[in-house]
Amino acid sequence: MAATATPEAVEARIVEALASFGPDIEQVTREATFEELDIDSLDLVELAQIVEDDYGVELKGDDMKNLKTVGDAIELVVARAS
C-alpha cells in the first residue's frame, strides 16, 4: 500500500533517504545539488527504488538524469504521484 504523497511527506522521505546515503541531514536542503552532496547515479537509482516502494512512482533513468537539486527530485515525485 503506497503512502500518501503529500509534498511534506515526500520531502521528509527523500531527505531521510539521501541522508542515509552519506551526507549529514542538515546538508540535505531543497537547494542542495546532488553534486554538492556527493550523490551519484548509483545513489539516485536507490532513491528511485525507495520512491517506488513508498509511493508507487516509477522513475526511469531519463527522469533522474535531469535532476540537479533535492528540490527537483521532490517536485518530480510529488507531480508524478498526484
Added chain:
Amino acid sequence: MTRRRVVITGVGAVTPLGVGADVLLRRWVAGESGIADGEGACRDFVASDHLSKKEIRRADRFAHLAMVASDEALASAGWSDELPYATERVACVLATGIGGLGSLEDQHDLLRDSGPKAVSPLSVPLFMVNAGAAALSMRHSLRGPAFSVGSACAAGSHAIGTAARMIQTGDADAVVTGGAEATLTPLARASFVAAGALSPSGISRPFDARRDGFVMGEGAGILVLEDAERAAERGATVLGEVRGYASTSDAFHLTATEPDGTYAASALVAALADAGLAPDEIDYINAHGTSTELNDSSETRAIKRVFGEHAQAVPISSTKSAIGHLLGAAGAVEAIATLLAMRDRVLPPTVGLEQPDPELDLDYVPLSARPFTPRGERPVALSNSFGFGGHNVVLCLEGVAA
C-alpha cells in the same frame, strides 16, 4: 641484469586480535587467542570508527577491513600525506578468497523475497571479487595495475609474490598488497562444514593430536612493497625484504592437499632457490598450519622432505592457532606477523598445542613464545600458504639487522 630488490616499508592489519599490526603480534606472543564461539571475528573492529557512512554502505565488510588496514600500512610507510611515486607507478594487488559474500547473500535474499526490482544498484560493486582492490585504488589514488588475486587460502601469499614480481620486472615501483576476507556468513559456514573442513569443536590447535579442522576467521593484512633502491632514496624505514617467492599446484584434488606434500615441497625448494638460500639458513617457518588433520601432516612431510635433518632445528608456528583461518587474508596477515616477529626477535607460539601428535615431531613452538636468535646478521623466514584447489605458495622474507 640483476633484479630489483623488493622491500616492505609499511604494514597494517585488522584481525581477531584487534585493530592494528602490532596488537596482532603482541597478543599472539602472549599466547592469547582471538577465537570465541568457534570463530575468529574482528570483534574490536567498528567500521564507523574509521570510515564514513558513505564508505561503509558502498563497500562490503571485506573491503572495510582492507581500507582500514591499508590506512595503517600507508601511514607506517610514511605515505599518509602523498604518494612518493607517480600514481601510475603504484599498483594494488589484493587477495580475497571469496569477496563480498555477505553482500551477495543479502542481495540474494532481497531477490528471493521482494523480486528483481529490490536488488541494489550497489550489488555488483559490493560483492565483486576485485572490490577490495578497487576500493584501495580509489582511496589512495593508486593508478598502476590494480586487481584481485583468487587462490582460496593461498591468495594472500600469491598477492605478495605477484606484487614483488611486479616491482622486480619494473611494472611498478611500489605495490599496496595483501588480502582481506569477511565470510563469517551462514552460507560460508554451511559450505565449509559440508566440505568437512571446519572444526566441530571450534578449537584451532594446529599440529595437536586432537586437531579436528580449521576455525574460520576474518580480517585483513596490507603491506607496502617498494623497489629497495627507491625506498632507500626517499629514506624509508625498511621492515624487511621479499627474498623469494614460489608457487606450485598439486593437480590432485578439489579440496584435499596431496598427502605427501610433494608439490608443497616443490614450492619450498623453489622459494629457497629464488632467495638463493639453503634450508639451514632459514631461522623460522610460519606454517600454513590450519589445524586440519591432513594439512598439518602433509605440511610437516613437505618441510621434512626439503629440510632433511635440519627440519628438527627450525622453529615452526601457526598464526592460525591464535586467530583462526583468514582464508584469502591468511597469507598476508601471516607475512605481517612473521615480519614483526623478526623485528622483535621473538618466536610466537602455536597456541593450544598441548598434546603433540606423535606423527608430527618438529619444533612447533608449543604454547609459549621464545626468543628469536637469527643464525646470520638478518633473520630469514619462510611463510607457507596452501589453498583449496591445490595451490601452494611459499614466501621467503628477510628481516632487518638489529
